[in-house]
Amino acid sequence: MRFTFLARLILPLLLLSSALHADVKDVRVWQSPDKTRLVFDLSSPAEHKIFTLSNPDRVVIDLSDSKVLNDLSKVDLQSTAIRAIRSGKRNGNDVRIVLDVAEPLNPKSFPLPPNNVYASHRLVVDLEREIGSQVISPIKKADIYTDNKRDIIIAIDAGHGGEDPGAIGHGRTREKNVVLAISKELQRLLVAEHGFHPFMVRTGDYYIGLRERTEKARKANADFFVSIHADAFKHPSAHGSSVFVLSERGATSEAARWLADKENESDLIGGVSLEDKEDHLAMTLLDLSMTAKRNSSVKLGSHILDNIGNVSRLHKNHVEEAAFVVLKAPDMPALLVETGFISNPDEARKLATSSYQKKMARAIFAGITEYFREHPPRGTLLAAQKGSAPVFNTYVIRSGDTLSDIALKNGVAINELRRVNELKNDQLRIGQRIRIPNT
Numbered sequence: 140m141r142f143t144f145l146a147r148l149i150l151p152l153l154l155l156s157s158a159l160h161a162d163v164k165d166v167r168v169w170q171s172p173d174k175t176r177l178v179f180d181l182s183s184p185a186e187h188k189i190f191t192l193s194n195p196d197r198v199v200i201d202l203s204d205s206k207v208l209n210d211l212s213k214v215d216l217q218s219t220a221i222r223a224i225r226s227g228k229r230n231g232n233d234v235r236i237v238l239d240v241a242e243p244l245n246p247k248s249f250p251l252p253p254n255n256v257y258a259s260h261r262l263v264v265d266l267e268r269e270i271g272s273q274v275i276s277p278i279k280k281a282d283i284y285t286d287n288k289r290d291i292i293i294a295i296d297a298g299h300g301g302e303d304p305g306a307i308g309h310g311r312t313r314e315k316n317v318v319l320a321i322s323k324e325l326q327r328l329l330v331a332e333h334g335f336h337p338f339m340v341r342t343g344d345y346y347i348g349l350r351e352r353t354e355k356a357r358k359a360n361a362d363f364f365v366s367i368h369a370d371a372f373k374h375p376s377a378h379g380s381s382v383f384v385l386s387e388r389g390a391t392s393e394a395a396r397w398l399a400d401k402e403n404e405s406d407l408i409g410g411v412s413l414e415d416k417e418d419h420l421a422m423t424l425l426d427l428s429m430t431a432k433r434n435s436s437v438k439l440g441s442h443i444l445d446n447i448g449n450v451s452r453l454h455k456n457h458v459e460e461a462a463f464v465v466l467k468a469p470d471m472p473a474l475l476v477e478t479g480f481i482s483n484p485d486e487a488r489k490l491a492t493s494s495y496q497k498k499m500a501r502a503i504f505a506g507i508t509e510y511f512r513e514h515p516p517r518g519t520l521l522a523a524q525k526g527s528a529p530v531f532n533t534y535v536i537r538s539g540d541t542l543s544d545i546a547l548k549n550g551v552a553i554n555e556l557r558r559v560n561e562l563k564n565d566q567l568r569i570g571q572r573i574r575i576p577n578t
Contacts, residue, residue, distance in 0.1 A: 161185030163207045163226075163234070164259060169301040170219040171345035175244070175266040177221075178302055178410065180259040181205075187262060189248050198238040198246050198266060205234045220244060220266060243269045249410075256304070256408045263410045288520035290336035291511050293329055294356035296366040296465065297322035297339075301346035303409030306371035308481030312491045315344065318367045320493070321478060324500035325367075332508060334520040346409035353468040362516050363439065363507065364473040366465050369490050371482035378486055379454030380447045380499075381477040382440040384433060385467060386460035435514070436472040443476060443506030445535060449570055450495075450502045451479060451486075476503060509533055531559065531574040536567045549575050 165180040186203040211224040222239040229235040244266040251261040297319040299305035305314025322339065329337040338359040340352050347355070356364045440458035447453065454477070466473045478499050479486040489495040513533070515521035534545065542565040546553040556562070560573045567573075 161202060161205045161260070163202070163205060163209070163236075165209055166211065166214050166224070167302065168214060168216060168219055168221065169345045170343070171301075171347070172342065173268065175220045176301065176345065176410070177238075177264040177266070179262040179264070180257070181262060182259070184250060184260050185262065187248065189246050189264065191244070191246060193243070196240045196243050198240055198244060198264075200236040200238070200248075200264065201229060202234045202236070202262075204232045207234055207236070211236070220268075238266070240266065245269050251410055254408055261410070288523045289518060290334055291363075291516060291519050291521060292336050292338055292359060292361045293507060294338045294340055294359060294361035294364045294471075295322045295325055295329075296352050296356070296364065297341045298366055298368040298465075299346070299405060299409065300341050300344055301409060303346050303405055305405075306369065306481045308369075308371060308487035308490070309484040310487065310491065312481055312487050314369045314371075314481055317369045317481065317490045317496065318478070319344070320496045321500045321503075322367050324497050325504055328500060328504040329507075332504075334515075334524075335508065335511075348409070349405060349464045350467075352465055353473070356468060357470050361471050362511075362519075364466075364468045364471050365443075365503065365507070366463075366473075366475045367478065367503070368475060369478045369481045372480055375480075375482050375484065377454070377480045378483045379452040380444075380450075380479050381454040381459055382444045382447070383459050383461050383463060383466070383475040383477070384436040384440055385473065386462050432468075432470075432472050436474055438514070439472050439507070439510045440474045442510040443474065443503055446502040446505040446509075447476070447478075447499070450498045451489075454480075531576055534573055534575050536569055536571040536573065538569055540567060541565070542567060545573070545575070551576055 160182070161184060162182040163179050164182060167178045167180075169176045169178075185205055188201045190199055191197065192199060206228075207226045211226055214224055216222070216224070220241050222241055224236065224238055226234055226236045245268070246264060246266050248262060248264045251257075251263060253259060297315070299315040299318070301315075303315065305318070307313055319341065322341075326337040326339055329335045338356065338361055340355050341347055352366070353364060437458050444453065444456075444458060448456070458474075461475075463475050466475055479490050481487045481490060490499075512521060512525070513531075515525055542556055542562070543553055545551075546556050553565075555576060556573065557565075559576060562573075
């Protein structure tokens with residue numbers, strides 16, 4: 140009887156002790172322009188301390204009642220601020236992990252619970268540069284309109300990255316890799332286009348928080364923010380490309396609501412400190428200020444959607460709405476482009492190819508440049524050119540259209556239509572775009 144009583148007292152204590160034992164099962168390292176991130180996979184939550192030492196520079200992480208199960212010397216540290224990782228026992232049951240670093244770094248750390256991508260508890264350690272860290276130099280907008288007309292600044296946001304792979308499709312195709320390739324091709328096209336300047340929110344394989352993405356675009360004084368994705372749906376039969384604006388009321392379809400929920404989980408997967416709290420008053424004012432940019436977003440999205448329709452099937456033939464956190468950008472039109480469903484085997488195969496990625500980038504590029512040539516921001520080179528040159532509207536040829544009918548409807552001479560579009564004859568094809576002088 141006494142033994143049973145003692146067992147009832149001791150067993151819960153033994154179970155609690157076992158639950159607190161946190162083994163380090165794996166370590167991953169990601170390098171971004173302004174910090175190095177380490178992610179430790181743990182068998183359970185662990186108490187930890189983190190501090191720095193100098194001469195030489197080191198970052199020290201102490202984990203209570205833990206041990207390291209993998210070989211830290213095999214962790215890939217290439218192109219990071221960490222020179223070496225080593226570990227040793229401390230106070231019997233604790234473990235000390237020492238990071239030999241190339242320069243003084245400011246460490247921050249926070250735990251993350253398991254989620255639908257990572258089954259383990261995680262400890263995230265961010266090592267931020269103390270001096271000389273990368274700061275986005277704002278690209279000045281012209282407040283006083285002189286002859287020095289500025290470029291239109293396009294912020295390109297490749298979704299996910301680093302610890303967050305995004306959706307994983309057929310053949311283990313990772314969304315983060317597909318959308319970065321499309322984004323880099325879009326960047327290349329905009330660099331070559333007179334009057335435009337691209338700004339890459341993510342330049343490599345690392346994670347950026349959803350709020351931080353739009354903040355980076357704002358600091359660069361972007362005129363437009365486009366977030367590029369290739370997501371998954373619960374049914375592999377779902378197919379087609381989509382363009383989304385931020386919803387004022389709710390999602391326009393089940394798929395839109397599903398996609399927004401999945402994208403908004405990105406911070407939990409990629410790793411954002413749970414201590415980061417939103418200022419609710421600031422967010423309310425932010426939501427109000429975004430309404431003014433919504434109409435521009437819808438018009439711009441229609442241009443992109445029309446062009447994407449020439450490359451792939453469309454999920455919906457209109458700009459959709461959903462509550463994507465990354466679209467809460469008050470200073471600029473903002474869109475999210477789903478280039479396809481990576482969960483659909485046919486679309487995943489296409490999205491994984493360089494040729495298709497380039498086609499998709501060209502379609503997004505065409506939609507952006509078409510819109511801004513029609514609606515250039517004040518003070519830009521394109522606005523100056525529009526003021527001194529004939530103004531054109533764009534028309535997409537539909538079934539049954541003839542050049543003479545189009546000329547008659549728009550009050551333009553048919554010879555003028557031939558001239559401005561460099562047409563050798565009056566033959567038209569469905570989907571062809573022609574310019575119509577704005578009379």
